[in-house]
Amino acid sequence: MTRHSSIKRGRSRLKTTKPLVSGKPISRGTKSLKSCAPIKTTKPIARGKPMSKKRKVKHTAKSKWVSLLPDRAVVIAELDRLTSLIVRARTPRCVTCHRTNNLTASHVFRRGVIDTRFDVDPGGNVTTQCAGENRTHSERPAKLLRWFIDNFGARKLSLLQKRYQANARVETWQLVETQVKYEAILATMPPEQIAIANERAFRG
Numbered sequence: 001m002t003r004h005s006s007i008k009r010g011r012s013r014l015k016t017t018k019p020l021v022s023g024k025p026i027s028r029g030t031k032s033l034k035s036c037a038p039i040k041t042t043k044p045i046a047r048g049k050p051m052s053k054k055r056k057v058k059h060t061a062k063s064k065w066v067s068l069l070p071d072r073a074v075v076i077a078e079l080d081r082l083t084s085l086i087v088r089a090r091t092p093r094c095v096t097c098h099r100t101n102n103l104t105a106s107h108v109f110r111r112g113v114i115d116t117r118f119d120v121d122p123g124g125n126v127t128t129q130c131a132g133e134n135r136t137h138s139e140r141p142a143k144l145l146r147w148f149i150d151n152f153g154a155r156k157l158s159l160l161q162k163r164y165q166a167n168a169r170v171e172t173w174q175l176v177e178t179q180v181k182y183e184a185i186l187a188t189m190p191p192e193q194i195a196i197a198n199e200r201a202f203r204g
């Protein structure tokens with residue numbers, strides 16, 4: 001056996017593409033033998049074995065973060081209340097028959113789509129209607145659609161319809177931010193305006 005092949009066999013853990021040249025220091029220009037030792041890997045976690053401390057901490061932190069956000073259904077219910085109060089306070093009469101009692105928040109496009117459900121902007125999806133007309137709107141939408149086009153234009157209606165049909169996902173944190181924004185809007189309204197909205201509200 002030559003010296004060359006003996007070195008090769010002895011350094012078999014060194015995965016070099018070039019054969020080692022006899023007489024050349026092994027560590028020069030390449031990794032030392034120590035650093036080329038097999039990498040120590042952590043033992044695989046056995047089934048049934050408790051998670052490592054590090055993993056446990058990470059898992060707990062994630063769970064706590066998720067629980068920090070309020071329940072989505074609770075935020076949606078609160079946003080329904082705030083949305084209704086804002087539109088009725090801004091417009092304390094039915095936009096189609098001008099009645100001033102039994103007022104509700106009416107949705108041009110059904111409230112099932114979250115992205116347009118709390119749209120209180122002028123020309124948005126929510127406005128004031130009396131309870132009677134709100135109830136019949138889904139079967140006979142022409143009256144409210146006519147009012148919308150007369151006030152905001154057909155283009156705005158078309159854009160609103162596209163948003164409604166796109167049904168974009170709204171994350172819970174976005175709903176929470178909308179809630180904070182709506183609470184701020186109501187805080188800037190004169191108390192008597194809020195009082196009128198409450199007096200004229202439908203109490204079915």
Ligand SMILES: [Zn+2]
Nearest residue numbers: 094097130133
């Ligand atoms: Zn009405």
